[in-house]
Each structure stands twice: as C-alpha cells, then as structure tokens.
Amino acid sequence: MKVGIIGAGRIGKVHLESISRYVKGAEVAAMADPFMSKDTAEYIKSFGVGKITKDYREILADKEIQAVLICSSTDTHAPISIEAIEAGKHVFCEKPVDHDVDNILKVKSALEGKNLKYQVGFNRRFDHNFSAVRRAVKEGKIGALNVLKICSRDPAAPPVNYIKVSGGIFLDMTIHDFDMVRFLSGEEVESVYAMGGVMVDEEIGKAGDIDTAVIVMRLKSGALAVIDNCRRAAYGYDQRAEAFGELGQIAVGNDTSSTAVLSDKDGVTSEKPLYFFLERYMQAYVREISEFIDCVQNDKPVPVGIEDGLQAVKIGIAAKKALKEGREIRLI
Ligand SMILES: NC(=O)c1ccc[n+]([C@@H]2O[C@H](COP(=O)([O-])OP(=O)(O)OC[C@H]3O[C@@H](n4cnc5c(N)ncnc54)[C@H](O)[C@@H]3O)[C@@H](O)[C@H]2O)c1
Secondary structure: OEEEEEOOOHHHHHHHHHHHHHOOOOEEEEEEOOOOOHHHHHHHHOOOOOEEEOOHHHHHOOOOEEEEEEOOOHHHHHHHHHHHHHOOOEEEEOOOOOOOHHHHHHHHHHHOOOOOOEEEOOHHHHOHHHHHHHHHHHOOOOOOEEEEEEEEEOOOOOOHHHHHHOOOHHHHOHHHHHHHHHHHHOOOEEEEEEEEEOOOOHHHHHOOOOOEEEEEEEEOOOOEEEEEEEOOOOOOOEEEEEEEEOOEEEEEOOOEOOOOEEEEOOEEEEOOEOOOHHHHOHHHHHHHHHHHHHHHHOOOOOOOOHHHHHHHHHHHHHHHHHHHHOOOEEOO
C-alpha cells in the first residue's frame, strides 16, 4: 500500500521512520513540504521515498497513493483533509484537526457517504501504560470510576513564536489530555472548569497564553477528572495517570531509559523520565500508524475518528472560556 506524507517537520519525519522501519505492507511513496530543505530532502530520500515535492497536490493527484498522512502546520489540516477526501484518499490527520469547531464539522461532512478512513493523531491512546489503564477501567477492575487524575508536563516551553500560533495551551497541549480523559474513562465530559497562570515564561503571558493550568471536569456518570499541566518540568516529560474507583485504583508512572536504581551513602537514585514526546511515545507512534494502515487494508473502523477529534477541541474551547470567565462551562 502506497502512502503520501504531507508536511516534513518533526512529526512527519516520525511517521516516515515508523512506516519505513516497522510497518509491513506499506511504503511511503511521496512526501511534500513547501519549505523542503536540501537536507530534509536527502533525509527523506534515504528511506527510499520516490517522490519529494513542494506541492502536496502532486500527492493527491497520484492515483497509486491510497492514503495520506497530514503532518503539516495545524491551520492547514482541515482544508487539506477536505481536498484529500475529495481526491478519494484515506486520511490520517495529526491533532488537532482544527482550532475551530465549524472547520472540523466541514471535514465531517466531507466524509459523509464516502467509504474512507479518517484517523486523528491522538497517539497517547496507543501508549502501553495508558492502554493498561483503559483496559482495567473497561474490564471493571476498579469498579465505578470516581476520580481520574492526569499529570502532563513538558520538559521545556516552546519558543514564543510557536505559542503565538498554537491556539493556546488548551488546544495545543492539553488537547491530548482531554482526549485521554475521554479514552481512559470511556465517558463524555459534561462540564469543565479551569484555572491557570504564567509561571514559566512571562513572554508566554505577553502572547496572551498561560503556561501552567489545572482543569477540573465532571463526566457523564458524575465521576470527576483533573488534569494538571505545566510547560516546564525540570526532570523531563512527566506523563502519569491514575484512575480511582469503588474497588481500587490503577496508576501508571513515567517511562525511563533503564530501571537501574543506584543506592549509596547519599540516597537512592533512579533514572529521570524519558526527555520528551519523541522519546516517550515512539512505540505509540508506530502502533497508531500500524493500526491506521491495518484499518485501510482490512476495511476496519479506525480506533480514533473525526468525532474524537471534534470532542477534544470542544472541551479545549470550553476550558478557554472557563478560564476567561472564571466559571464552570457545561458541554452537554
Ligand atoms: N501527535 C503528536 O504527538 C504531535 C507531536 C508534534 C506535533 N503534532 C502536530 O503535528 C503538526 C505538525 O507539527 P510539527 O511539530 O511536526 O511542526 P513542524 O513545524 O516541525 O512541521 C510542520 C511542517 O509542515 C510544513 N507545511 C506547512 N504548510 C504545508 C503545506 N501546505 N503542505 C505541506 N507541508 C506544509 C512546514 O513547512 C513544516 O515543515 C501540528 O499540527 C502539531 O500539533 C502532533
């Protein structure tokens, strides 16, 4: 199966590597980026990619390419998704589909009546730790869910120029955690309340965003969920979760590069968490793309669809409103 990748930045290269190295029965036949540098083109060529272009429409026009991965900047996701669907391609689209609900609904309408797969890049659903929490909750191991806690902190803040076009912390960073709340609980979010501050970089505040937040949610069953986010964690990428219920709790900690623990006269020391998403979630990226390819090849429903992309953005927009207005915002 031939695949095209649109966008040759950080995440486009992750998917190129995953498919080329680990996914049997699929090959990256083309890659497009209007700012394709010589070095990037050389790198892509080293994976045996036949077509390297600055214009993604060349990929959409290629009849041999069955599916495209949209890995370009967020503002291009919805328009390119619609063009790709109209060109008859199956689509894997990176998160978020768009910052605007109406634009996501346009993608949803474009999909109606078409026998095409559309998967959204919520990679954390494929992480081995979070999958274990989901399994336990789904199998009733902790009974009825009471409280879900997600801790999600980046090792360092991105440049302020990135912040300015990111859509804000809730739509850029917390969007993964909003999806985790829905995934781990198996429930919809009924209402959201958010508090936030600027504690890492005052330039982020000047750009109109926050860098630290706590978000509280009520789920459909009445269970509560809480997310804490920060754009800086001195010890690395902090990605933990706990589900607490009537029969017990299940918790997952951070992944480390080894399980070595040094004990000496000063104390007991173990490894820091893996540095950032490329280190921590590499296996999850491989799994999400493998599943997408499998869904296309064997006509299975995708594990994360357009509705999941839509709901996470709706929660993010409600959290923004909650922060601005200082009150709980109802979603349903
Ligand atoms: N799922 C995840 O864990 C994850 C991680 C990182 C980024 N992302 C998402 O992936 C997207 C890209 O992020 P990134 O970190 O790779 O950014 P990036 O800036 O490294 O790469 C984006 C690339 O898209 C290219 N581009 C812009 N317009 C284009 C167009 N019309 N056609 C083709 N290419 C175009 C840019 O030139 C750039 O090379 C963002 O939406 C981001 O939210 C998801």
